[in-house]
Amino acid sequence: MLALCLALALLAKRLHLPFAVALVLGGMTVAFVPGLRRIEFEPELALALFLPPLLQLSAYRTDWPAFRTNLRPILLLALGAVLFTAIAVALIAKLLIPDLPWGAVIALGAIVAPPDAVAATAVLRSLRPPKWITTVLEGESLLNDAAALVLYRFAVGATLAGSFDLGQSALTFVLSALGGGMTGYVVGRLAMLIFARLDETVHDIALSVLASYAAYFAAEAVHASGVLGVVACGFVLRGQHHVFTAQTRLASESVWAFLEFVLTSLVFMLIGMQLRGIVGRLGHYHPWHLTILAASVSLTLILGRFLWIMPVTWIPRLLSPALKARDPAPPANHLIAISWAGMRGVVSLAAALALPVRFPGRDIIIFLAFCAILATLVLQGTTLGPLTRLLGVTEPDTDGVDQSRMAMRRHVSEAALASMQDHLDDPERGEIAKDLIAEYQDRTDQAAQLEDGSPTEAERRTRELQLRLSAVEASRARIAGSQNDFDEDAALGLTTELDLEEEQIRRELGER
Incomplete structure (x- = not known):
């Protein structure tokens, strides 16, 4: 069946x-x-x-x-x-x-x-x-x-x-x-x-x-x-x-x-x-x-x-x-x-x-x-x-990224940025937090720009995500072609990481 x-x-x-x-x-x-056994x-x-x-x-x-x-x-x-x-x-x-x-x-x-x-x-x-x-x-x-x-x-x-x-x-x-x-x-x-x-x-x-x-x-x-x-x-x-x-x-x-x-x-x-x-x-x-x-x-x-x-x-x-x-x-x-x-x-x-x-x-x-x-x-x-x-009961097509998703992404990016700023005075992790702040600030700024509905930024982000997908596929192909040169468990672990990255990219593109 x-x-x-x-x-x-x-x-x-x-x-x-x-x-x-x-x-x-x-x-x-x-x-x-004909002849099929009856199931009660x-x-x-x-x-x-x-x-x-x-x-x-x-x-x-x-x-x-x-x-x-x-x-x-x-x-x-x-x-x-x-x-x-x-x-x-x-x-x-x-x-x-x-x-x-x-x-x-x-x-x-x-x-x-x-x-x-x-x-x-x-x-x-x-x-x-x-x-x-x-x-x-x-x-x-x-x-x-x-x-x-x-x-x-x-x-x-x-x-x-x-x-x-x-x-x-x-x-x-x-x-x-x-x-x-x-x-x-x-x-x-x-x-x-x-x-x-x-x-x-x-x-x-x-x-x-x-x-x-x-x-x-x-x-x-x-x-x-x-x-x-x-x-x-x-x-x-x-x-x-x-x-x-x-x-x-x-x-x-x-x-x-x-x-x-x-x-x-x-x-x-x-x-x-x-x-x-x-x-x-x-x-x-x-x-x-x-x-x-x-x-x-x-x-x-x-x-x-x-x-x-x-x-x-x-x-x-x-x-x-x-x-x-x-x-x-x-x-x-x-x-x-x-x-x-x-x-x-x-x-x-x-x-x-x-x-x-x-x-x-x-x-x-x-x-x-x-x-x-x-x-x-x-x-x-x-x-x-x-x-x-x-x-005509349809919403207009979006160009790759969803503004409501970007609003939520900006919201959580701000929380991540605030978390990094809270660690600036930590004697052990302050320097590391300082290095990471720039990365989280970029994420917050990018999400804010996309949330504002800039067509140029949306198109650029879509192309960026598509390039990242190409990179993931190339990395996965390299692993498949080098299976005899590396430890199999390490290859499987790295493949899982690439799969998660691909899933994240496709969700942002609205393909999931």
């Missing part, structure tokens, strides 16, 4: 397709290969295995200050849009499949309601969208999973129990959210205490992965939201990111990227490999009936997002001039891009797989969830890039 995922990744890159689209289509192909996946493992690391990774990636600044639109999407979409899908499903109980159609709505920002941001990142669009999409994805999964658990529990109490469910929702957040915070703080006693990079990374599962299971054990537990734990670890060693921070990026690739790929492949059995068990449905069901649910998802975003953006500002003055409505082209970036993904798949085996309508629910994911990923995922370019 992993070999196929790698092949699909290469194919998607060559065809300029989003990777998730290639996985869905590949999973469908695998599902109908335990429903209880679906959420617990796949979600914790992926949710914690989303928390790592979230820009917390930007998240707080855009909290209002994030909550309108993460809570309001999820509830609106779930109800709309449930009504359509109940209309077309009257035999399904209300709990089952609400569970279907909760499964397909939360969009997956990973697919959307993967497409948008290469197009340089405005920062607030990426922030809103990623923030929505971080919270909408929790909202949808809490609704999902209520629907499943009510269906299996045969009753539903709205007041009790609302109270349980609040307690579940609070309990999950508090549990995740405690697990995160405990993890930080353990981190302080570890001094090996591999142990730090192993604990960071373990913390995501610990937060999930601890919250579930007290009947709280495991999803919010993981998110809260992830925020704690992200806030304490500076206490890790440099080696841990560098290595963890690769480890978490690998985990994301493996878990995301496998969940798509697993659902695809079960699709044949699911379709086989739907033989009592006419093919045209299945087509109408799939098309109706998918169309409801796509149109429902527009029907929510546009009114909740414009109507409050029409009714409140104060709100309009304080927080003007985003441009219409931005709203269209956000509305179209509603692809469904891993969370919907995992939730569909997690339905109990004897749940009413389980097969048709999984089938409709898969069709909704397929339709949104293929239709919206392949057209989001061209649409945003057509709408």
